[in-house]
Amino acid sequence: MAATEFHKVAVLTSPQTPDAKPTFEVKNVPRPVPGPNEVLVRLSLTSLCGSDLGMALGHMGPMRDILGHEGVGRIASLGSNVSSLDPTVEVGQRVGVAWLRDVCGTCDMCVDIVHEGETRCVEALHSGKAYDGTFAEYTLVPLRYLARLPATYDEIPDEEVAPILCGGVTAYKAIKGCDLTPGQWLVVSGAGGGVGALAVAYASAMGYRVIAVDAGESKEAYCLSQGAEHYVNAIGSEDAGLRVKSLTDGRGAKAVVVTATAAAAYQKAFDMLGPFGTLMCVSILPEEAQVIFHPLMFIDNGWKVKGSSVGTRADIIEALEFVKRRKVTPAIKWAKLEDLGNLMGQMIERKLEGKYVIKL
Structure with a gap:
């Protein structure tokens, strides 16, 4: 049997209640293993979104203890069915990991193409809820809703892509x-x-x-x-x-x-x-x-x-086009996983400016 591999994550340790002060503990936990129709992503970084604070305070219902949904990384391994389902998906491809991890494609929201209803899918799987979030070195993404970043955007550094995946x-x-x-x-x-x-x-x-x-x-x-x-x-x-x-x-x-x-x-x-x-x-x-x-x-x-609720994968590409052309440039500041509690405290006091990006 192969030895268990670990990765670094930030775990929410405070209660998910509106009056709580969010606190986190950085620890090493077993690395996730992709299911047959999933890919494992090695995240290079993640950014902090205002919604992360709402999740930590319970505004969006019960959440997992690993939050985060603005991650960028590369595919590290493939589930057993992935290559047969989509041979264009390969290890090493650059991807984004956002709030939506998967949608059902069949509910009344998803089939309303005119209104791009998939962002309100009633069976949606979300970061930090159905799946551990991006405050971690590794995370899992279902193949069906994989957000690949086309090579035409390779010139945009990861730290400018991450804030666009939700906030942007x-x-x-x-x-x-x-x-x-x-x-x-x-x-x-x-x-x-x-x-x-x-x-x-x-x-x-x-x-x-x-x-x-x-x-x-x-x-x-x-x-x-x-x-x-x-x-x-x-x-x-x-x-x-x-x-x-x-x-x-x-x-x-x-x-x-x-x-x-x-x-x-x-x-x-x-x-x-x-x-x-x-x-x-x-x-x-x-x-x-x-x-x-x-x-x-x-x-x-x-x-x-x-x-308005986030955006589709097509919206993400449209939004990135503004960054590519330097019409929009996210104002970023660097942080560490250990800074999350302090940053959320500042967010509560409305003192944060710009987007904080965390290297993983």
Whole structure:
């Protein structure tokens, strides 16, 4: 019998409750072995996503104790059926490991091709839930939903690919879903965060005029550097909604993309919307969070409220095209697995800027 091989992981050690302070322990555990229809991926790095904090706090239901879903690596070994099912899959191929690990392909969501419903598959398998996440040296991915990275993107380093696999593609897909015309005003609420800053960058690259909204003056320079034309301090002396209206000649924005993890951000978004505007919901709030509205707000203004959930593998490739052309460049900072607890603590206090990337 072959000796057991081990790999390094970060294990969540705190309770998955909204009032917890996330803590992690880095340890060596047995390396996973691929099933017949799976591949084993040796991750080179992973980045930290805001959703990882929500998962650690129980906002997305019970999770495994190895989180993470923005990983990049290469196939290390193949399950026994893989070569016969798809001979183009080979050891050494570069792949991304994102939130979605597999979809059923047959539920009412998956078969709705018009709405690209696979991102809402009712039987979906997710990182950190059905499979151990990417806060680990190795992880398993089902062949059916393998996200191969084409050779045309070899020039993009792993550390710039990883943030796009969730934060970047989520921002890009949400903006696409607003159905705007280049030149129209778009507000990003929570613009200084990981997803928010990427939303600013993508919206600017796509030709929209961006107003960044966040709490505190310290995030202004960062948001402007990502492509925002204006920055509005949500805790400033002037009401944020009135400030947005004044910057748009009194009309309001055509869309508000909310990436801030606060119910107040959603509530304030109504004050920023112009006629026939779209409120795009991205950030995940605790179950008890509430947003109050009256139907006349939508009847009188022609507003729409929509939600966007990550993106398909095709969306990831589209989002990477902006990075390849240097229209979007993720602002990354380096960290270690041992830093996860501290980073999530800073995330709770909304002090993080940019995307933290962890070498594995």
